[in-house]
Amino acid sequence: MKITSSQMLMPLIKQSSAILFDLDGTLFNLHIQWQDIRQHILSHYKRTYGIEIPEKKKFFKIFRYIRTEQGDQAFQYYQDYMRNQELIALKEKRFEPLKLFTMGIEKMAEHLRFDCFFGIVSNNFHETILEILNQFGSNDKFKVIIGRNDVSNEKPNPEGLIRIMDGYDLLPEKVLFIGDSKVDEEAAERAQINFIYVDDLNRILKIEE
Template sequence: MDTSGIKAVVFDCDGVMFDTAQANRKFYNEILKCFNKPPLDDEQFQNIHMMTVTTAVEYLFPEMDDHRPVYEMIKSIGYASVIPFMLMEPGLLELLDNLKQAGLVRGVATNRTNTMGKVLIEHKLKKAFDIVVTASDVANPKPFPDQLEKIMDAFALLPRQIVFIGDSIYDQKAAESAGTWFIAFKQPGLQAHAHAVSMAEVGELLKLSKYNS
């Protein structure tokens, strides 16, 4: 991976910036419980981890023609209740600071929708990013390239001037379609230009060591 021309580093949220397994499982299990359905099995959890809320609801409640009761329950319970259970990836703050010192654009491309703002506020990351693009900001969520293309347009960047860090096949396909560099985070099975298992390793791949204190 040639890092010499990189001008922006874009992060997926769930599974990259945060370990959201406990929070997401807790939230969706609460919804399922309200409709007398069993808790998520491992396959279901792996799938909803990549999905927008809309797609997840359709996936978990295929027998329902009208999903309005589910959305009403989601609104009633509110994702904010489980945001504190999201665990920030160690080294994220240091990496973001190093990216800022290096003069690189810091972005987020996530299939979250209206919960992303609450996540950033709760974990004091509101000012840590130059641009945040959610599924509700574009016509098509990941695996489509719309989010990455929106970031490119916002900063007049070429595809190879962006590195996208993700952990799902949706992220991989979005990067492939957009033509950006892709770092797979803690997912050795994904096809990527590079793989990393920690934020420190991402920093090394991006040759940010000179900014470390």
């Protein structure tokens, strides 16, 4: 269920067993030229295989096409390229925390059950997530982290969300996922869990960006 109001959100926070977050655009902004990376992949694929990938806007569709047409080795090659681009951004410190990370999590924590935990489900790589959290001394805030390379199918496939629910024996109605994109919303819908956009959450919690 998509959450849009305080009347919906606050009771849900108080009874949730887990609150899960996307990373880029939700907890942090990573300043990575995703469109340049996308274009590089499309151009390199055409040079390498002599054919064009049909125009697709989302990375998950591009990677699905590569894996289907060329197999796991080609898929992993382009995954590694993306991982390297993220690591370069980290090395150059091209990221910053958003208000949800610096203020919102603490505001939410005031209302949580004692056994509720935080987690991250992101299409960024696991190493990227850990390194960013480590730089802010925040690894212990999140009980579970699932990145792109921890699953066979990234969001909007709900695999990462479902893995957490299965691993911790969680009821879908007691899980809240917070994200910034239609990909996040679709993943939550397919996992049958609650979802709220980060902008709506900030508005309800009165967090100014």
